[in-house]
Amino acid sequence: MGDPWLRVNFVSTVDGAATGSDGLSKSINDDADARVFDALRARAHCLVVGAGTLRDEEYDVPRVPVVVVSRSADVPPNLREAPSGRVLMATVETSDGLSEARSALGEENVLVLGREEIDFVELKQQLAARGWTEQLCEGGPSLFADLLAAGVVDELCWTVVPRLIGGDGPRIATGAEVDVALRPALLLEQDGTLLGRWLVG
Template identity: 75%
Template sequence: MSEHLELQRLADLSDEELAEVYAPPAEPWFRVNFVSTADGAAQGSDGVTKSINNAPDKRVFDALRARADCLVVGAGTLRAEAYKVPRLPLVVVSRSAGVPPTLGDAPRGRILMATVASAGGLAAAREQLGEENVLVLGEDEVDLVELRTTLAERGWAEQLCEGGPALFADLLAAGVVDELCWTVVPTLTGGEALRMTRGAEVEVALRPVLLLEQDGTLLGRWLVERPD
């Protein structure tokens, strides 16, 4: 990718070209996708992202999912956003091992659980999802480095996370994230809405490598700078 950041019009890119500009530079690759308002709110007044999503964001959202081999999402976000069963494997990250209700009817193998040995819902998750689809990655805290490795060993090289903010902060603290895909919608909301990160304190340098624009919405790729 070019060292010079260039603004491009999203509308000028075909679907094939859009997929190409989001190609990862290495494998395995762990990217996180978020949308926020211009003043940093990662949710609307209704407490979910749907009220700040728009058409440009949806196009890139769909393109990233089309590229991905698997989707990683925290259980709280899955419940709050009422996720439906996606077309690609969905990895639920949960210390309690509770399967969100909207995913209860998923075909066997479509939903995986990344959890811990002390999880109260471990036995129920194994029965519902199948033991081979329940990843026990730690005693009391999910080992996120091991999660990335385990998913890559399953052949899932492009790993896409859609949050939420607490999981994103934990992933950054663990050094798992390679890239942030960030949409900024041209809206201000004020108030005390969640930011993209919450919880773990992190200081992570980012390098912008792509910036797209459509109707005032900015959509960028930011690579995590690794310390030497």
């Protein structure tokens, strides 16, 4: 088993919007981005996704285990009936929803990673200990910023679609202030869509 590798996947418009006017990322993606999305999921051992993104984007239970990141331990309703072990919760000791999450998912599937703030370094290591070294984060923007601040992101796969949205929509990283250097590893173009792979550090 190799070292854990945390890959983050995002799409945005040319003017930096991470969602369309409806607040959803799926309203701005295109065929090229969908192919990247499918390819990254195919190689992932697990998904790491914020609870808000799971609810907003109406996730179904994916092929691989999904780790819900939520300080409130809020299990999205559409994932409550998932087979045991397919949905995990990463949360904190002080969460009001801790007991309910353990009841819904099973105690062994609820990872308590700190008292008031989630320890993302520990999360990455605990997932690797389960054999999930290929870790894929699909957002949202505040979770991405938190992961960057914790220094656990290894790679960003970023699609830029040839559209302008305007408005006050979120960027791909919001919340925690970070300043992280990236190294370009790959840049492709298809029908005006730019498909980039960036390494951290």
